[in-house]
Amino acid sequence: GAVVSQHPSRVICKSGTSVKIECRSLDFQATTMFWYRQFPKQSLMLMATSNEGSKATYEQGVEKDKFLINHASLTLSTLTVTSAHPEDSSFYICSVYSGLSYEQYFGPGTRLTVT
Amino acid sequence: AQTVTQSQPEMSVQEAETVTLSCTYDTSESNYYLFWYKQPPSRQMILVIRQEAYKQQNATENRFSVNFQKAAKSFSLKISDSQLGDTAMDFCAFMKRNSGGGADGLTFGKGTHLIIQP
Numbered sequence: 004g005a006v007v008s009q010h011p012s013r014v015i016c017k018s019g020t021s022v023k024i025e026c027r028s029l030d031f032q033a034t035t036m037f038w039y040r041q042f043p044k045q046s047l048m049l050m051a052t053s054n055e056g057s058k059a060t061y062e063q064g065v066e067k068d069k070f071l072i073n074h075a076s077l078t079l080s081t082l083t084v085t086s087a088h089p090e091d092s093s094f095y096i097c098s099v100y101s102g103l104s105y106e107q108y109f110g111p112g113t114r115l116t117v118t
Numbered sequence: 119a120q121t122v123t124q125s126q127p128e129m130s131v132q133e134a135e136t137v138t139l140s141c142t143y144d145t146s147e148s149n150y151y152l153f154w155y156k157q158p159p160s161r162q163m164i165l166v167i168r169q170e171a172y173k174q175q176n177a178t179e180n181r182f183s184v185n186f187q188k189a190a191k192s193f194s195l196k197i198s199d200s201q202l203g204d205t206a207m208d209f210c211a212f213m214k215r216n217s218g219g220g221a222d223g224l225t226f227g228k229g230t231h232l233i234i235q236p
Contacts (some may be wrong), residue, residue: 004165037223046209047163049223062223094161102219105151105170109163 005031005099009110016087017118024113026097031076032077033099037107038070039106041094053080120212123229132191132235138185139195139230140159141210146170149215152193153224156206156232166208169193197232205234 006029009024016022028034034055039047050073059072069091071083084091094114098107121144131137136207143152154166168184169177177184197204210227 035220039223040160046226046228047224049225052223096161096163098163098224100221102221105213105215105219105221106153106165106168107213107221107224111160111162 004104004106004109005029005033005101007108007110008098009095009097011113012111013116015045015116015118018088019086021071021083022087022115024084024095024097024115026080026099026110028078028080028099028108029077031099031101031108034077034082034102036074036080036098037098037100038072038080038082039096039098041096041112043094047096050082053054084115087115089117092117093113120147120150120214120225122210122212122225122227124210124230127228128231128233129234130235133202135200136196137200139197139208139210139232141193141195141227143191143193143210143212145191145214147214151213151215151221153211153213154182154183154184154193155194155209155211155226156204157209157229158203158206158222163209167195170214186213198234200234202234202236204232206232208232209212 010025030093036053038050053074061067094110097110152169180209185194211224214222
């Protein structure tokens with residue numbers, strides 16, 4: 004399967020600032036990546052679909068102006084949380100989709116804490 | 119839209135026992151995949167097993183097997199000879215397959231916390 008990295012693994016930021024999370028596919032060129040959010044003791048919720056070279060598709064209820072997604076290359080997608088607030092504190096996980104195996108390969112996640 | 123339901127918030131069994139985790143789903147799609155993922159304390163999502171909806175044969179991977187009942191929209195996971203390392207959150211997930219080889223994001227159930235007792 005594909006090897007996926009995320010950076011940073013954890014970040015603490017102050018309310019009102021922006022933070023960028025990177026998702027890299029290290030050994031696989033990914034046309035499609037996904038971003039999920041997981042609150043404590045809850046399941047993963049799909050936030051958006053990131054397609055290389057085109058605009059991201061956001062799930063209902065996810066603010067596209069707050070969660071900016073850029074998929075500029077086949078190996079990198081970024082999620083920027085703009086004007087972060089404490090309620091944005093969560094675990095953010097990306098995945099890389101393979102159209103050959105019809106599977107998603109997950110990154111290790113990023114823990115965001117907004118103070 | 120599809121939904122995935124896991125009705126067992128927590129399961130606890132003794133090491134070496136067999137345990138079955140239940141999962142039901144609801145969809146109007148005909149082309150889809152079903153997965154079981156486990157999430158250990160490290161929080162890294164690990165694929166346990168997958169099932170293509172068009173295949174009638176139940177998937178198996180070593181100690182892990184599924185009972186896929188398409189008409190009933192049921193997809194349970196059986197873990198044989200359970201090990202301490204199986205302790206994790208287990209998630210059932212649905213993925214719609216699109217034409218051209220693409221797919222939608224995963225829809226997850228709420229998860230079952232599986233605890234293997236020594």
